[in-house]
């Protein structure tokens with residue numbers, strides 16, 4: 383065997399690249415895959431685990447997510463779909479060129495086929511222009527979402543649907559209403575991106591790697607988001623006990639983080655690298671059942687609203703939502719955000735909800 387391996391390693395890599403299925407078998411041994419993945423990731427009697435992520439909407443955000451997924455080698459297949467079919471095809475051809483170092487196979491498909499994926503990422507829809515808020519997109523993007531979900535039916539019953547299009551909290555709620563999937567399988571990227579922006583900022587203030595900083599931004603992925611200073615910590619020490627953080631103007635920091643998207647939009651028209659990194663990481667969390675805790679758009683029963691709260695994510699979607707530590711100011715913010723959310727959604731209330 384070792385003689386064969388040595389022999390194979392002398393063949394240039396480009397000459398060893400075979401059809402995608404063969405590459406997949408070579409890269410990830412069958413026994414390993416069987417021990418790690420649940421039955422829902424087995425399809426078509428394929429000789430190993432077979433995970434598929436659909437990306438609906440292949441504009442700036444969708445294409446960047448697909449690119450990040452290819453580089454991370456998260457799934458066997460990425461399925462691309464866009465109302466503009468030539469755009470999806472063009473992105474697929476371009477991504478083919480990027481998959482040289484990845485076992486991921488990229489396809490352009492129909493919405494019906496996307497509905498059979500294990501993870502369905504929805505980025506389709508309008509984006510903000512300068513000085514437009516995320517909430518201003520609601521009328522346009524509700525229509526887009528409704529048409530996409532109806533064209534994807536019947537959606538695979540174990541699928542996890544991950545909303546990215548804005549306003550993400552409101553669209554997540556509508557997707558929960560319209561998709562027929564259990565609520566815990568329909569989530570939004572929420573304030574994961576805002577939290578990563580805050581970690582980046584605090585990492586410079588404290589000169590600590592951002593992965594060691596736990597500082598969630600919660601509530602709305604929008605103007606009313608807030609920083610949970612009372613739960614934030616480094617190495618278990620409250621973050622407010624660090625003088626460099628204690629001395630910051632907290633409202634100024636909040637505005638800086640909440641306003642970063644518009645700062646970028648004013649300079650280059652849209653944001654996509656940050657959300658692509660966050661979304662690819664969420665897909666990996668789902669497919670590998672990592673049970674990471676992330677600030678995500680989830681339905682919070684006691685408040686009757688979708689908003690960003692720390693949530694445990696894995697194969698089966700959201701398994702648990704974590705409450706804050708009882709600070710009355712932060713609780714009031716959640717209540718206010720829930721009230722605004724309900725006012726917005728009333729206009730679109732769907733009569734067919736069964737759960």
Ligand SMILES: NC(=O)C1=CN([C@@H]2O[C@H](COP(=O)(O)OP(=O)(O)OC[C@H]3O[C@@H](n4cnc5c(N)ncnc54)[C@H](O)[C@@H]3O)[C@@H](O)[C@H]2O)C=CC1
Nearest residue numbers: 439440441442443464465506507508509546547548652657
């Ligand atoms: N949640 C977050 O943190 C972030 C969310 N976004 C949101 O992501 C969304 C997409 O942004 P971009 O990619 O920059 O916009 P884009 O305009 O580059 O791409 C949107 C794509 O959606 C497609 N589309 C529209 N209707 C469709 C339909 N019915 N079926 C299939 N495809 C359809 C369009 O053809 C277009 O290719 C926006 O709503 C934006 O606000 C953007 C950045 C961060």
Ligand SMILES: CC(=O)C(=O)O
Nearest residue numbers: 516548575643653657
């Ligand atoms: C556009 C957007 O939602 C963001 O970059 O946060």
